[in-house]
Amino acid sequence: MRANNAGRRAGDAEHPGSVALTHHRDDSVVELVVSGRWDRRTAIDVYDVLRKSLAEHPSAIIIDLHEMNDCDASSAATWIAASQAATMLQPPAQVALCAPPTRQIVTRLRQLGCTRFLSLFGTVDQARAAVASALPLTDRLQLRWLPAHPDTLATVRDVVALACRVWTMPALALDARDVALDLVGDSMAHAGSAMLFTICRRQSSLYLALRDREQTLPPRHPVDARLLVVTTRSFVWGAAPTHDGKVVWAVVR
Structure with missing residues (x-):
C-alpha cells in the first residue's frame, strides 16, 4: 500500500x-x-x-x-x-x-x-x-511454502484444529478452520503458487495469514463469491503487498 x-x-x-x-x-x-x-x-x-x-x-x-x-x-x-x-x-x-x-x-x-x-x-x-x-513462539504456528495442491487444504485444516486445541480455544475452531480454508482455496484458485500459512493467538482472538507469490490483491468486497467466508465470518480482514507477492490476513474472534 x-x-x-x-x-x-x-x-x-x-x-x-x-x-x-x-x-x-x-x-x-x-x-x-x-x-x-x-x-x-x-x-x-x-x-x-x-x-x-x-x-x-x-x-x-x-x-x-x-x-x-x-x-x-x-x-x-x-x-x-x-x-x-x-x-x-x-x-x-x-x-x-x-x-x-x-x-x-x-x-x-x-x-x-x-x-x-x-x-x-x-x-x-x-x-x-x-x-x-x-514474539512468544508458543503463540504462533506456521506452515512454510506449501504447494498449491488439494492436500494442502487438509494440512491447514489439521493445523488449525491442533492450534485451537492446544490454545484451548474451541469456540473459535469452526470459524478459524473455515476462514483458513477459504484463504488457502482462494490462493490456489487465483495465485497457484507456493503459500505460507500462519496462525497466531491474540488473547481472545486468532490471526490467520496466507502469503503467496501473486502480487494482485483480492477485491475488498466479494466478487463471484471470492473470499465470501473470510468476509462474513472474520472480525476484520485485509490484504497487503510483500516484497515478492502478497499476504491476505483475517482475525477471528
Missing part, C-alpha cells in the same frame, strides 16, 4: 512526502516507511495508513524514518499517538521507531520521555530483531 501525495506546490515536487506499508514478516508484523518532507499532507497520509494498520491488530509496527525530512520534529505527536493507540489493543502491539540517533525527532522524543512507551532503534534490522525476540 502506498499513499503518494499529489497536488503539492511546485517547490515541493522534488521531495514530496510518501508513505509505504508492507508486510515483510509472516507473523502480523507490519512495516511502515515514511520518506520525503513531513508536512500536513504527509501527516494525513500517515494517520490513514496507521489507522488501517492498527485495524489489523498487528503484533508490532515498525516505522522507518530514515528517509523522512522533519527538521523541527513536528511529527512527534503522531508517533506518540500511534504508540498510545497500539497499547490500547488487546493484546497491546509494539511500536518501534527507526531513525539515526542524531535526528531531531529522536532527540525530541527522548526529551519528552517517550522511551518509556515507544521503542527507538537506529536501524530497521535492530527493530526487526527486537520485535522477533519479543
Whole structure:
C-alpha cells in the first residue's frame, strides 16, 4: 500500500512526502516507511495508513524514518499517538521507531520521555530483531511454502484444529478452520503458487495469514463469491503487498 501525495506546490515536487506499508514478516508484523518532507499532507497520509494498520491488530509496527525530512520534529505527536493507540489493543502491539540517533525527532522524543512507551532503534534490522525476540513462539504456528495442491487444504485444516486445541480455544475452531480454508482455496484458485500459512493467538482472538507469490490483491468486497467466508465470518480482514507477492490476513474472534 502506498499513499503518494499529489497536488503539492511546485517547490515541493522534488521531495514530496510518501508513505509505504508492507508486510515483510509472516507473523502480523507490519512495516511502515515514511520518506520525503513531513508536512500536513504527509501527516494525513500517515494517520490513514496507521489507522488501517492498527485495524489489523498487528503484533508490532515498525516505522522507518530514515528517509523522512522533519527538521523541527513536528511529527512527534503522531508517533506518540500511534504508540498510545497500539497499547490500547488487546493484546497491546509494539511500536518501534527507526531513525539515526542524531535526528531531531529522536532527540525530541527522548526529551519528552517517550522511551518509556515507544521503542527507538537506529536501524530497521535492530527493530526487526527486537520485535522477533519479543514474539512468544508458543503463540504462533506456521506452515512454510506449501504447494498449491488439494492436500494442502487438509494440512491447514489439521493445523488449525491442533492450534485451537492446544490454545484451548474451541469456540473459535469452526470459524478459524473455515476462514483458513477459504484463504488457502482462494490462493490456489487465483495465485497457484507456493503459500505460507500462519496462525497466531491474540488473547481472545486468532490471526490467520496466507502469503503467496501473486502480487494482485483480492477485491475488498466479494466478487463471484471470492473470499465470501473470510468476509462474513472474520472480525476484520485485509490484504497487503510483500516484497515478492502478497499476504491476505483475517482475525477471528
